[in-house]
Amino acid sequence: MENFHLFSKYAICYGVFFLLTYISKLNKGHKLFDEDGPVRNPGILIGLQLAGVLWLGILPVSIIHQPFTIIVFGKYLPELYKVLTLYILLMVSVFMAWRLSVERFNGIIKNNGFTRLSKRFIYSYCLLRIVFLSGYEIFFRGYLLTDCVAGFGIFWAVVINVTLYALLHVVDERKEFLACIPFGILVCLICIWFGEAWPAVIIHIVFSVTYEFTLSKKFSTPINVII
Numbered sequence: 001m002e003n004f005h006l007f008s009k010y011a012i013c014y015g016v017f018f019l020l021t022y023i024s025k026l027n028k029g030h031k032l033f034d035e036d037g038p039v040r041n042p043g044i045l046i047g048l049q050l051a052g053v054l055w056l057g058i059l060p061v062s063i064i065h066q067p068f069t070i071i072v073f074g075k076y077l078p079e080l081y082k083v084l085t086l087y088i089l090l091m092v093s094v095f096m097a098w099r100l101s102v103e104r105f106n107g108i109i110k111n112n113g114f115t116r117l118s119k120r121f122i123y124s125y126c127l128l129r130i131v132f133l134s135g136y137e138i139f140f141r142g143y144l145l146t147d148c149v150a151g152f153g154i155f156w157a158v159v160i161n162v163t164l165y166a167l168l169h170v171v172d173e174r175k176e177f178l179a180c181i182p183f184g185i186l187v188c189l190i191c192i193w194f195g196e197a198w199p200a201v202i203i204h205i206v207f208s209v210t211y212e213f214t215l216s217k218k219f220s221t222p223i224n225v226i227i
Contacts, residue, residue, distance in 0.1 A: 141161070
């Protein structure tokens with residue numbers, strides 16, 4: 001019964017954010033860049049990020065009684081070899097994000113031409129994105145993963161975590177949806193290995209900000225200003 005109440009809290013937080021993501025997709029405001037170019041409804045995108053901070057960040061921390069500092073930072077400092085491994089993964093993330101941004105930019109230009117996002121919007125979005133991704137990863141690879149490992153064991157905890165994570169991307173392109181599976185497995189295993197959630201936070205932020213900020217800079221001399 002205790003587990004039912006615990007996981008029902010996770011289900012509510014996840015379910016609400018999943019619904020909001022789907023609605024944002026329908027209104028062309030669920031991500032900064034897609035195959036058609038920059039976001040068409042930036043206000044909806046900002047609202048979705050704020051909703052994520054609430055439903056995946058603030059609310060779970062408030063209603064799920066797990067020690068925040070231990071979930072995020074663990075009990076002990078990580079060994080040097082773990083830190084070096086994380087550093088290598090971060091370098092790989094930067095390279096992959098840059099390469100994907102180039103591919104995305106070339107695809108957008110080929111099919112749609114230029115569209116501009118203002119620098120103020122880009123910087124505001126990036127700051128909000130960092131806060132959102134922090135809460136996002138603390139929810140998935142911190143609280144949820146920790147309780148699933150305790151309740152179902154490591155294998156099923158990873159399966160549940162990656163499945164729920166990938167489902168949030170079902171509204172995206174097939175390639176991005178499928179990429180969520182190995183990425184989700186990787187960050188789950190890294191966090192289990194470290195015994196804390198902050199490595200997933202850092203990896204996701206580095207990858208996302210590199211990809212989105214690089215793309216944003218490439219749209220600096222466009223024809224149409226949309227915000």
